[in-house]
Amino acid sequence: MSDKEIVNNENENQNSHLNVPKNGRREALKTLATIPVIGAMAYGVIKKKNQEYRNKRVGNIFAFETTPTVMDRQPDGQTIRLGIIGFGIRGSQLMQALGFATPQHIDHLKDLAKQDVQNTRYKDFLEQEDLNIVVNGVCDIFDVYAKEAATAGANKNREGSEGKFANLPVIYENYKDLLAAKDIDAVIIATPDHWHGTMVIDAVNAGKHVYVEKPLTWTVPETYLVADAVKKSNVIFQLGHQGRQIEINHRAKEIIKKGLIGKVTLAEVSTNRNDPNGAWVYSIHPEANPSTIDWKQFEGNPVRIKEYLDYMTSVGATKYVGPDSRDKFSLERFFRWRCWWDYSTGLSGDLLTHEYDAMNHMLDLGIPASATSSGGVYFFKDGRTVPDVLQTTFEFPDRDMTMLYTATLASQYNRPRKIMATDATIELGSTLNVTIDPQSELYREKIQQGIIKAGEPFYRYASGKSIDALSSATEMYFAERGLLFSYVEGKRYNTTYLHLREWIECIRQKKQPSCGIKEAFEEAMAAHMGTRAYLEGRTMYWDADKQVITRG
């Protein structure tokens, strides 16, 4: 800056001070010079708002209000007294969802929190709502698990190994003794598949409310017995498909019901896992041996075993039986029972059932008219008899649609559930995405007007929040990863917790849970049809009048 310039400026400035009235206009200009900028911004903002409003109206087609899916609680209602049958991997998860964990597990969670401040599992567990339940009895045929179940049941205050515990629940060596106990109102059954049906029938006959893990049954004949027993009783029954509690599935159901995606012709679902644990090669406990495991009880109910063997023999599928004899003690078969048809229902019962139940929930499919399956043991050639790659197709001709299940245990590539229809396709992963079909009649006008971009995700929904294609990239990004969940809901809910909570509240309020015996019977029959189609290598049909599986 030159001296001359400074002097000029100063003079100008002094003038403005001295001659306010004279230079009033100039003064006002200098004071208000930047105000038009605000006008420009206001213009831009209003324009953007109008544009958003126009698009929002289209987005709102999907963003309707829904009724809450979570049941109201009666926390001061009756205390429910539980018995736990089976404390393996799933049994311990179910107990954690109920708020009961072993002190060792709590110590582990504390360590995780210490190592990583962002790991909130310990805090989440402590904050999990108290369901007003007590665990009065536990049963597991492996002594170590039985003791662990008891310590978890006594850990009412969710403490680590230095904590104070309530009295240990009674450890029962046989589940029938647990069922006979007068201080137990309800039981949770998380045993291997070959025991599910028998235990449900016995529990219902003992007047206990039942939560049983999926699948409902191991054999077809027992499925009818279970359904009859539950229907004739007053017990509250829930099958462990916690997917019934997934909020986006409820949303999808309503979108479909409102006709917003048009006519559904194909539902595509899958299982993709790629680790030994996911393929049921679970670790073998070092303290497991013939003296700590009641192998006789593990073998199963002789009536069920006969049903199983009769069927396998009658269809020439004996190559899938064994290969070990049933009375031969085997740690592998005890801990990795899912790998053998002798105890398991394979992919059909373990994982297809989750997918089928989700679709049955959203589309009210009922039992399929027919099923075909193919696959094989292609990767885990460890002596297992159940396939590790499986494709099952269910036909629903009265609904003019197919459900395709496709699974591999040797690739984790993420394939979201897809419900494909004439006007749009719903994809269900961690979020719900709706993509409008380019050939849609329903949305043709809006596609032509450029309001809807066909073929691209148009509407997204994640945990209570509707996001249309106009929302910010960040919002969409986080929605996709489900990160909005905990904030929108104020709390992160575990679906297993919600499913158990629903069952417990239904016991208190004498209501019907979401995955009752009707849904369970449909799930079991669909899975059995898929299994039989695989074992027999031919199409299985459902005779709806006679309620039986036929071969056409």
Added chain:
Amino acid sequence: MTTKNIYTRGQLTWLVVLRVLIGWYFMYEGLTKIMTPNWTSYAYLRDSQGWFAPFFTMLTDNAWVMSTVNAINMYGLTIIGLCMILGCFVQFANIGAIGLLSLYYLSHPPMLDVHYLIRPEGSYMWVDKNLIMLGAIAVLMLFPTSKLIGLDRWIFRKCKK
């Protein structure tokens, strides 16, 4: 701060333009947040990295703290931007802006080998746009213009009287 104009016309023009541009940026950021239903900084804070990440993550634990943080962002940014554009109480706005920018920088430091879920739209190592803007505002604090062009011209004269 002097009301005397010690700048050349060019200097004054570009200092004011810089002030208005930064103000525009702040104000529109704030307005967008206000206009977005249920806008929250939750995800951004959860995505914090670096030394101060535990602090920023901690803010998300409490609903009341979260709503305060959200309000500061929505209305703070808008008001700071408005003040910069209009040239009123600009020195206070500058301090607020430097405060917010420092927090943004500390919660999302552009360190090597750090990956954010919200990816920045450029390539940065140690220096990012927040830091540059912070530097620009520091310059504007030392070369103030609002008493020459802006409402402060009138406000501070009134005060003087």
